[in-house]
Amino acid sequence: MPTDAVKTRTIVLQPEDKRQGRFDHTSGLVYIISPAVLLAVWQIVGLLGWIDLRFFPLPSQIAVTFYELLVSGEWFVHVGATLGRVLFGFIVGSALGIVVGALMGLVPWIRFCVYPLVASIYPIPKIAIFPLILLIFGLGEASKLVTISASCFFFLAISAMSGVLNIPRVYMDVGRNFGARGLDFIWTVAIPAALPVIFSGLKLALGAAFLVVVSLEFINAESGIGWQIWRSWELFSIRMMFVSLLTVSFLGLILVVALDWLERKLVPWHL
Amino acid sequence: MARIADLNAAEHGAKPSEKASQVADIAETRPAAITIENLSKVFRLRGGTFVAVEKFDLTIREGEFISIVGPSGCGKSTVLRILAGLERHSSGRVEIAVNDGSTPQLNMVFQEASALPWMTVGDNVAYGLRRRGVSAAEIEEKVTYWLNATALARFRNAYPHQLSGGMKQRVSIARAFANNPSILLMDEPFAALDALTKILLQNELLALWEKTRKTVVYVTHSLEEALTLSDRVVVMAARPGTVKSVLDIPFERPRDSVALRADPRYSELYSRIWAQLQEEVMKPEVRDAH
Numbered sequence: 156m157p158t159d160a161v162k163t164r165t166i167v168l169q170p171e172d173k174r175q176g177r178f179d180h181t182s183g184l185v186y187i188i189s190p191a192v193l194l195a196v197w198q199i200v201g202l203l204g205w206i207d208l209r210f211f212p213l214p215s216q217i218a219v220t221f222y223e224l225l226v227s228g229e230w231f232v233h234v235g236a237t238l239g240r241v242l243f244g245f246i247v248g249s250a251l252g253i254v255v256g257a258l259m260g261l262v263p264w265i266r267f268c269v270y271p272l273v274a275s276i277y278p279i280p281k282i283a284i285f286p287l288i289l290l291i292f293g294l295g296e297a298s299k300l301v302t303i304s305a306s307c308f309f310f311l312a313i314s315a316m317s318g319v320l321n322i323p324r325v326y327m328d329v330g331r332n333f334g335a336r337g338l339d340f341i342w343t344v345a346i347p348a349a350l351p352v353i354f355s356g357l358k359l360a361l362g363a364a365f366l367v368v369v370s371l372e373f374i375n376a377e378s379g380i381g382w383q384i385w386r387s388w389e390l391f392s393i394r395m396m397f398v399s400l401l402t403v404s405f406l407g408l409i410l411v412v413a414l415d416w417l418e419r420k421l422v423p424w425h426l
Numbered sequence: 427m428a429r430i431a432d433l434n435a436a437e438h439g440a441k442p443s444e445k446a447s448q449v450a451d452i453a454e455t456r457p458a459a460i461t462i463e464n465l466s467k468v469f470r471l472r473g474g475t476f477v478a479v480e481k482f483d484l485t486i487r488e489g490e491f492i493s494i495v496g497p498s499g500c501g502k503s504t505v506l507r508i509l510a511g512l513e514r515h516s517s518g519r520v521e522i523a524v525n526d527g528s529t530p531q532l533n534m535v536f537q538e539a540s541a542l543p544w545m546t547v548g549d550n551v552a553y554g555l556r557r558r559g560v561s562a563a564e565i566e567e568k569v570t571y572w573l574n575a576t577a578l579a580r581f582r583n584a585y586p587h588q589l590s591g592g593m594k595q596r597v598s599i600a601r602a603f604a605n606n607p608s609i610l611l612m613d614e615p616f617a618a619l620d621a622l623t624k625i626l627l628q629n630e631l632l633a634l635w636e637k638t639r640k641t642v643v644y645v646t647h648s649l650e651e652a653l654t655l656s657d658r659v660v661v662m663a664a665r666p667g668t669v670k671s672v673l674d675i676p677f678e679r680p681r682d683s684v685a686l687r688a689d690p691r692y693s694e695l696y697s698r699i700w701a702q703l704q705e706e707v708m709k710p711e712v713r714d715a716h
Contacts, residue, residue, distance in 0.1 A: 325540045332510050332534045333605065334557035343553075347544035424543035424587040 186412060212394050217401065220394040234402060236378040237368055240296070241406075244303025245364045249357060251304070252311025257345050259312065260319025270316070277309040281363075282370045289375070299371045306367045307360040314356025318349025351425045354418045358411065365407055380406075458523060459609060459641040460486040460509065465518035466666075467504050478504045480666035482518070486643060488525070491635060493644045493652035494660045495699065497707045501667025502645045506613050509643060510534045524608045533607035537614040541586035541597040548573065548582040550597050554605030572604040575634060592623035596630075603634060609641045617647060628654055628683045636680050649699050653692060654683040661702045664709065670702060 194214045200206055201213040208216075224230040259266040259273075281302050288305075292298040322345065330344035346353070372381025380399050387396035418425075465482040468475050479501040486492050494502045507513040508520065509532055522530040533554060541550045548569055555565045573579045576596040586594050595615060602610055615631075616624045628651060635642065635655075646652055652659045656675050663670040673695065677686060686692055 323538075325536050325538045326542060328507075328510075328512050328534070328536065329540050329542060329553070331512060332532075333554040333601070339557065344542070347542070350544070422544070424585050 186408065190408075210393065212397060217394055217397045220392075221398045221401075224395070224398060230398075230402070233378055233380050233383045233399075234406070236376075236382075237372065237380040237403075238406060240299055240303055240368050240371075240379065241361075241364045241410075243300050244368070245307050245361060247300075248304030248307030248364075249311045249360055252308040252313075252356075252360075253315045253346070253353060255308075256312040256315025257319050257341055257349065259316040260349070261341065261345055266316070273309060273312050277313065281306040281367055285371065285374065294375065299368070299376070302371060303364050303367050306363045310360035310363060311353065311356045314352050314359075315346075315349055318352030318356075319345050321352070322348040350418075350422045354414065354422065357414055361407070361410055361414065365403060369403065456487040456489060457525060458485050458521075459488040459490070460484070460643070461519070461521040461523070462486075462505075463519040465505070465508070465520060466516050467501065467508065467513065468516045477666040479508075479515075479668070481668050484660060484669055484672075486641060488641055489639045491642045491644065491655055491657045492660060493646055493656040493658075494662060495646055495649060495652050495703065496662030496667065496670075497664045497703065498647075500662045500664035500706070502662050503613055504667065506534070506611050506643060506645050509609070510611050522609065526608075528608065530609070531605065531607040532609045532611055533602040533605050534611040534613060535595075535598045535602045535615040537617050539586070539591065539594045539598075539618070541589075541594050541601070543586050546583050546585060547578055547589070547597050550586065551578075551600045551604050553601055554607075558605070568604045568606075572600040575603070575637075576600040576630070590623075592619055592627060595619060595627065599627075599631065599634070603638065607640070609643065612642060612644045614646050616651070624651075625683055631655065632679075632681055632683065649696055649703075650683075650687075652699070653677075653695055654681060654686055659699060661699060662706075664706050670706065673699065 197206075197211070198214045201208060201211065221230070255269065255273075259269055284305075285298070285302050288298045288302050292301055326344055326348050330340050335343055368379070369381035369384065372379035373385045376382045380403055384396055384399045387393070387399060462482060462484045465479055466477070467479040468477050482501075482505060494505065496502050504513065508515045509522075511532065512534075522532065524530045541547070542553065545553070551569045551572055552565050555568060560568075569582075570579070573582055576599060578593065578596055578600060581589060581593065586597060589597070595618075599615065602612075616627050619627065632655065642655075644652070644655060653675060659673045659675060661670045661673070662668065675695065676691065677689065
């Protein structure tokens, strides 16, 4: 064995990079930077003539149209209508879903009776049962509110159930051993322990609520952002269409940020 | 308020000579707090049944600190969970008696971190009291007392995830003591802690117990722990779980968990219990399960 073949090898571990960590990734700025960059790039390539302005008007042109809609007050009417429907459906549907989901998670016989129904109705697009809901609840607001609530309900029923079923046994034991029963048990153990999963469900439900509200407003409404999008198409007003689309994404962003904030307040141990 | 005053009186009033004779008192004169006769617990599993506990007999006297030791899976935690009302036994008789006219209250300190993460330390300690509809003033007083007793007062508004493992376990202990249970159940409360924290908390538990003299049923894997804390040690046989033997632990109180180890009787008792456990661990049906 030739011993002179063994060579000393050295690695030197690098200290941390002092330049890193100066930017706070958790600040609210993050939510603004990437959309702002996208709009800037869009404006530049538009001005350079690289995109067809008939389909993709300049952000500055969209801004002008947005300003006009703001001044005339039209924007507020439609945002108000859509936001009202979304919030009502989201809050009512989610609240009912959390209660039913928690009961399914806690009580085996309720789970065996109700879960097959939930699982079989959940995949039906709620927009597909809208005609039926129209027949039952009529042409007014009620039909829309019911449809949006129903969409949110299923997301929360399923996520609250799986959240409750996955609670570590020791927390259930603490509740039972220290005398929590019934609603008190649900309120002080089951719901808080399932909150991280419930919040995932809430974010999915919020997306679904927007999807459904815009679709419903296409079909059957005299106001709302969906109605405005459809009307832009009828009027060939591409700029108004973009104002509406950007409004939807802005509202979605605001509500997701609000949910994130609520999650940090209510689930401080999880983040 | 009266209760806490009583606890302090017990601490200052008792003389060493009284304490030394207390072991004998317990065995003979005190009324039974828990009477377990012919207890069995059968779990139904997919494809059969599993007998966790069978023909288990034990009488625990009021104010007694009793430890249950035994090999893994011998059913000692099952017995404790039955006492805590978290499982129902399959057959036999379990009687819990309290002499002060109150409903028997059995509270558990769990092995895993069991402080509810969505509540502050203070709310965790108040949890049992709130469920029982105790007045706000009394809750405040007891929570403050037990947070002080467990050195957690500064962390009253902190959440459990901000605490160390040992502090989380103190929250569980404070929660159980604050609820003033007739009987305190402890399921390997210090098993998940490092050796230093364990000794520290054992001494704290001894001091708290000296003040309250509650009936304690303590499940553990650790012979040191059983010898340090208990008046009697129950050795369990495994598969199915039953009482193999019961040993009196004669050390005077108050005890110090470190000083105790120098006592010649300590190593003698340790060897006796270990010999019995070894028999159990070497049983083929137990050994193969490891």
